[in-house]
Amino acid sequence: MKAEIISIGTELLLGHVVNTNSAFLSRELAALGVEVYHHVTVGDNPERLVDAIKQAEQRVDLIVLSGGLGPTEDDITKKTLANHLGVDLILHEETENKIITYHKNSDFNMPENNQLQALILADSRPLTNDTGLAVGMMLTQNNRHYALLPGPPDELEPMVENYLKEEIVKHILDEQVLVSRVMRFFGLTEAQLAEKIQDIVVNQSNPTVAVYANDGEITVRITAKAQNEEEGNEAIDDIEKDIMEILSDYFFGYGDKRLADVIKDMLIERSLTITAAESLTGGAFLSELTSDLSAGSILEGGLVTYSADKKNKVLKVTKETINKFGVVSPECAIEMAEKSRAMFDADIGVGLTGVAGPSSLEDQIPGTVYIGIAYKDKQSFSKHFHFGYKRNRNRRLAVQNALELVRRVLKDMPIENTIFYGEDKK
Amino acid sequence: MKAEIISIGTELLLGHVVNTNSAFLSRELAALGVEVYHHVTVGDNPERLVDAIKQAEQRVDLIVLSGGLGPTEDDITKKTLANHLGVDLILHEETENKIITYHKNSDFNMPENNQLQALILADSRPLTNDTGLAVGMMLTQNNRHYALLPGPPDELEPMVENYLKEEIVKHILDEQVLVSRVMRFFGLTEAQLAEKIQDIVVNQSNPTVAVYANDGEITVRITAKAQNEEEGNEAIDDIEKDIMEILSDYFFGYGDKRLADVIKDMLIERSLTITAAESLTGGAFLSELTSDLSAGSILEGGLVTYSADKKNKVLKVTKETINKFGVVSPECAIEMAEKSRAMFDADIGVGLTGVAGPSSLEDQIPGTVYIGIAYKDKQSFSKHFHFGYKRNRNRRLAVQNALELVRRVLKDMPIENTIFYGEDKK
Numbered sequence: 001m002k003a004e005i006i007s008i009g010t011e012l013l014l015g016h017v018v019n020t021n022s023a024f025l026s027r028e029l030a031a032l033g034v035e036v037y038h039h040v041t042v043g044d045n046p047e048r049l050v051d052a053i054k055q056a057e058q059r060v061d062l063i064v065l066s067g068g069l070g071p072t073e074d075d076i077t078k079k080t081l082a083n084h085l086g087v088d089l090i091l092h093e094e095t096e097n098k099i100i101t102y103h104k105n106s107d108f109n110m111p112e113n114n115q116l117q118a119l120i121l122a123d124s125r126p127l128t129n130d131t132g133l134a135v136g137m138m139l140t141q142n143n144r145h146y147a148l149l150p151g152p153p154d155e156l157e158p159m160v161e162n163y164l165k166e167e168i169v170k171h172i173l174d175e176q177v178l179v180s181r182v183m184r185f186f187g188l189t190e191a192q193l194a195e196k197i198q199d200i201v202v203n204q205s206n207p208t209v210a211v212y213a214n215d216g217e218i219t220v221r222i223t224a225k226a227q228n229e230e231e232g233n234e235a236i237d238d239i240e241k242d243i244m245e246i247l248s249d250y251f252f253g254y255g256d257k258r259l260a261d262v263i264k265d266m267l268i269e270r271s272l273t274i275t276a277a278e279s280l281t282g283g284a285f286l287s288e289l290t291s292d293l294s295a296g297s298i299l300e301g302g303l304v305t306y307s308a309d310k311k312n313k314v315l316k317v318t319k320e321t322i323n324k325f326g327v328v329s330p331e332c333a334i335e336m337a338e339k340s341r342a343m344f345d346a347d348i349g350v351g352l353t354g355v356a357g358p359s360s361l362e363d364q365i366p367g368t369v370y371i372g373i374a375y376k377d378k379q380s381f382s383k384h385f386h387f388g389y390k391r392n393r394n395r396r397l398a399v400q401n402a403l404e405l406v407r408r409v410l411k412d413m414p415i416e417n418t419i420f421y422g423e424d425k426k
Numbered sequence: 427m428k429a430e431i432i433s434i435g436t437e438l439l440l441g442h443v444v445n446t447n448s449a450f451l452s453r454e455l456a457a458l459g460v461e462v463y464h465h466v467t468v469g470d471n472p473e474r475l476v477d478a479i480k481q482a483e484q485r486v487d488l489i490v491l492s493g494g495l496g497p498t499e500d501d502i503t504k505k506t507l508a509n510h511l512g513v514d515l516i517l518h519e520e521t522e523n524k525i526i527t528y529h530k531n532s533d534f535n536m537p538e539n540n541q542l543q544a545l546i547l548a549d550s551r552p553l554t555n556d557t558g559l560a561v562g563m564m565l566t567q568n569n570r571h572y573a574l575l576p577g578p579p580d581e582l583e584p585m586v587e588n589y590l591k592e593e594i595v596k597h598i599l600d601e602q603v604l605v606s607r608v609m610r611f612f613g614l615t616e617a618q619l620a621e622k623i624q625d626i627v628v629n630q631s632n633p634t635v636a637v638y639a640n641d642g643e644i645t646v647r648i649t650a651k652a653q654n655e656e657e658g659n660e661a662i663d664d665i666e667k668d669i670m671e672i673l674s675d676y677f678f679g680y681g682d683k684r685l686a687d688v689i690k691d692m693l694i695e696r697s698l699t700i701t702a703a704e705s706l707t708g709g710a711f712l713s714e715l716t717s718d719l720s721a722g723s724i725l726e727g728g729l730v731t732y733s734a735d736k737k738n739k740v741l742k743v744t745k746e747t748i749n750k751f752g753v754v755s756p757e758c759a760i761e762m763a764e765k766s767r768a769m770f771d772a773d774i775g776v777g778l779t780g781v782a783g784p785s786s787l788e789d790q791i792p793g794t795v796y797i798g799i800a801y802k803d804k805q806s807f808s809k810h811f812h813f814g815y816k817r818n819r820n821r822r823l824a825v826q827n828a829l830e831l832v833r834r835v836l837k838d839m840p841i842e843n844t845i846f847y848g849e850d851k852k
Contacts, residue, residue, distance in 0.1 A: 013462050015452030016638070019445060022467070026441030036439050037474060041448070041465035048463060212442070282716025283709030286730045290708025291818055293784070300733035301740060304712045307726035310770060314727060344736060358719070392717055 001034045001172065004056040008067035008077050009151055010043035020153050021066045028160055031180065031208050031223040032168055034062065044074040050084050061144060062172065067151030069134040071113045077148060082121050085141055089119040092126050095135040102133060121148075125171075127163040131155050138167045145172055169225055179232030180223040183240065185250040186216070186259050186404055193218050196246050200239065207235050209243075216400050217259055218250075252407060259403050260288050266410050267298040267348075274406070275302045276350040277315050277340035279327065280369065282306060285352060285399045300344050305336070315339050326362040328353055330382035333372030337382075341374045348409075349374040350402050351382075356391045366391075369398045375409050381418045427460045427598065428486040432478050434493035434503050435577055436469035446579050447492045454586055457606065457634050457649040458594060460488065470500040476510050487570060488598065493577030495560040497539045503574060508547050511567055515545040518552050521561040528559060547574075551597075553589040557581050564593050571598055595651060605658030606649040609666065611676040612642070612685050612830055619644050622672050626665065633661050635669075642826050643685055644676075678833060685829050686714050692836050693724040693774075700832070702728045702776040703741050703766035705753065706795065711778060711825045726770050731762070741765050752788040754779055756808035759798030763808075767800045774835075775800040776828050777808075782817045792817075795824045801835050809841060 005025050011017045022039040029036055038059065042048040049068075056063045068077030082089050095118035103114070117134040120126055127136035127147075132155035139146045147164055149156045169178040185193060190213035194201065197220075201209045207224035222239050226232035244251065253262045267274060276285050286302040289295065305311040308327050312319055317335045325331040333351040341349025350373060357366025367389065372382040385401055387394040408415050431451050437443045448465040455462055464485065468474040475494075482489045494503030508515050521544035529540070543560040546552055553562035553573075558581035565572045573590055575582045595604040611619060616639035620627065623646075627635045633650035648665050652658035670677065679688045693700060702711045712728040715721065731737040734753050738745055743761045751757040759777040767775025776799060783792025793813040800806040811827055813820040834841050 007465075012449070013452055013465065014456055015449040015454075018449040019465070023438070023441040023444040026439055028441075030440055037469060037471075039433075039439065039445070039465070039467035043463060045463075278709075281713070282721060282725075283704075283712030283728065283730065286709030287707070287713050290730070290732060291821075293817070295708060295732060299708075299730075301729065301731040301736040302709065303727065303729055304709070304716070304725075305727040306716060306721060310727040314769060343740060391719070395717075 002060040003034045003062040004038045004060045005064045007041040012041050013043045046080045049080050064147045066149045069150045071116045088122040092120045130158045175225040176227045181236050183220045184253050185218040187250045264294045272347040274348040275340045275344035275346035277303045277336035279353040280356040281352045328362050328364045330370050333370035333382040334380045337372035337374040356394050371402045383418045429460045429488040430464045430482040430486045431490045433467040438467050439469045472506045475506045490573045492575045495576045497542045514548040518546045556584045601651040602653045607662050609646045610679050611644040613676045690720045698773040700774040701766045701770035701772035703762035704730050705779040706782040707778045754788050754790045756796050759796035759808040760806045763798035763800040797828045
């Protein structure tokens with residue numbers, strides 16, 4: 001099964017909008033085993049759109065069109081395809097009602113052409129738009145399939161996830177269900193992870209296994225086409241087992257949850273609070289922890305102590321520690337963790353100190369980072385890291401590795417290469 | 427003059443990489459007055475690439491190819507185009523020397539096929555790669571122009587900025603120079619700004635005027651093609667004057683500098699230091715200020731006080747203020763600014779408090795934010811904001827508006843609607 005993705009919108013050709021839909025659709029189609037050989041973008045121009053459709057008809061079985069379903073003059077996709085295929089545009093009542101209700105509940109008057117968004121091609125199967133007004137659709141003619149999707153990614157993505165994929169699986173691929181599972185990993189690069197499970201990835205056509213990296217975290221998505229949910233899950237279980245045999249030490253969770261989310265969940269579940277004293281990361285760790293609703297229940301506050309003077313005067317790291325070991329040291333990281341923990345009455349204190357770069361500090365090279373952890377009555381410790389990147393990537397990695405350290409401490413997992421333990425707690 | 431952009435890379439068709447090059451190239455070409463009607467993406471497949479090139483030759487004068495200039499088997503662009511046009515691939519010595527020197531200075535042995543990156547099409551004009559090894563090039567045959575660019579955006583973008591544009595202006599458009607100027611604005615939406623200068627944008631073909639939004643800040647780029655630098659700058663000066671008559675109150679700087687950069691520069695120039703006490707923004711303001719090298723000279727540290735208890739116990743906001751006015755109040759914002767300023771011995775203290783959402787706090791609706799400013803011996807004040815977005819967008823807007831307040835204070839600019847002034851300083 002081959003597909004081609006045609007994006008429609010003059011804003012794309014002017015470069016006002018980056019086309020993320022093509023990449024998203026390609027990933028989703030690849031997970032279904034559908035091959036994509038061309039992405040094409042045209043403007044809001046019926047002639048050029050018809051040319052692109054005709055060309056795609058020579059090459060593929062499934063043509064996915066995104067954009068041009070809105071209510072304005074520029075939105076030409078439905079009209080152009082209807083003319084090309086010789087079918088009528090008819091009113092989709094469910095969508096019409098939705099549009100009317102939406103405008104009743106808002107302060108805006110409904111412009112008449114808003115109803116254009118409720119038109120569908122005759123004999124097409126509508127695809128619900130959960131996050132917008134323009135209805136999508138899927139049409140089959142002469143064994144060729146046409147999917148029409150809205151342009152805005154926040155409308156297109158849920159429509160694909162919730163409706164288009166099922167449509168493709170059932171009506172084109174003749175399978176009953178599509179089951180997928182996302183596993184998340186931290187602590188190795190995308191290339192390292194992909195190499196470790198290369199045999200599993202390459203040998204799979206159903207389920208498919210896809211690896212993506214996003215901001216230091218790695219996602220592995222396993223997708224099975226099957227006759228029923230159970231069969232799909234069984235196939236996925238087998239693959240997951242193989243993957244976990246190799247990667248269990250790096251696995252931190254399933255689904256959408258990022259590393260920070262997993263830690264926040266653990267803290268909430270255990271009614272624990274956290275704080276931090278940040279030097280090189282300058283507030284980024286605390287900002288990450290306060291980025292969602294849970295903030296109030298897991299954190300009362302924290303400190304940024306950038307200068308040595310304020311590490312001492314505000315945070316009360318001793319002058320002795322600073323003078324004897326330096327601010328970029330395991331001793332200082334541990335003391336920052338312990339002092340912030342005391343200052344904010346938290347269960348867990350995290351100290352982050354190091355050299356973000358590009359200059360050196362205290363003869364330590366850029367990328368050198370010490371993260372200290374103080375957790376209740378356990379012995380405090382610090383772990384040394386070296387990140388060889390640019391300033392803000394080093395800062396980001398420090399934040400993520402601090403989160404990972406917290407996760408390992410809470411899970412009682414081994415932490416390798418902790419280079420320094422603080423003094424025994426009394 | 428019409429152009430078509432062909433992107434080459436199987437990673438694009440698999441959706442592993444989002445194609446940002448096409449949008450970037452489109453913007454740059456639009457600024458030159460070059461029209462783009464098609465973006466096409468193909469994989470690392472010579473046949474499909476030749477088909478795409480042939481098709482583009484039917485439609486346009488300038489074909490821009492990005493990707494496939496690297497050293498591996500998959501990198502087919504140069505070989506494919508050379509075959510298609512019937513020209514030889516020859517060694518570009520300057521690039522060869524660069525590759526050899528690069529490998530001498532690194533720990534890696536040079537793989538033999540690395541030299542593939544130094545091959546260029548005979549009679550092409552090389553385009554220097556300032557950030558990578560693969561050389562780009564521009565070739566003219568039968569009045570049709572072919573530009574070959576590397577795929578990684580951090581190599582493609584500087585090559586376009588520094589070399590391709592000049593090449594197009596001089597050799598294709600027969601002008602001598604291309605002059606452009608970027609103006610930056612904050613405090614209104616892209617749509618609002620575009621509407622205010624609509625007449626200027628629409629009526630211009632040389633210079634062109636383009637408006638972009640990025641993370642709350644708006645960029646206006648004015649680009650002139652001219653016979654010399656002076657003529658170009660004069661044309662731009664005229665447009666800038668017209669724009670400033672309408673938008674001067676929102677203008678904060680030129681070029682690449684973001685709002686935060688402009689404030690950092692001002693602080694450094696005046697040898698001033700800054701600090702903050704953050705509630706709803708949870709460290710994001712401090713993190714922004716510490717994101718680059720200047721951090722050490724403008725900031726010694728700061729505080730995140732999320733809970734009311736720690737606002738009092740750590741930051742020393744009085745219980746009276748908290749009980750009488752609440753933590754989401756102008757009084758609390760001002761006290762946070764003043765107390766953090768004292769605690770960190772800074773010239774400027776910023777207090778950020780409010781309701782990020784989605785829940786309410788102290789009966790204040792989500793999006794309610796008070797930002798307090800304490801600056802040396804000037805009277806402290808607070809400004810009220812209401813942002814009607816989701817949690818993290820509200821947090822982000824609070825950070826940016828705090829930066830803008832600092833800028834206005836330092837520039838002695840009027841600040842409208844400050845709803846509260848603190849008590850007169852003694």
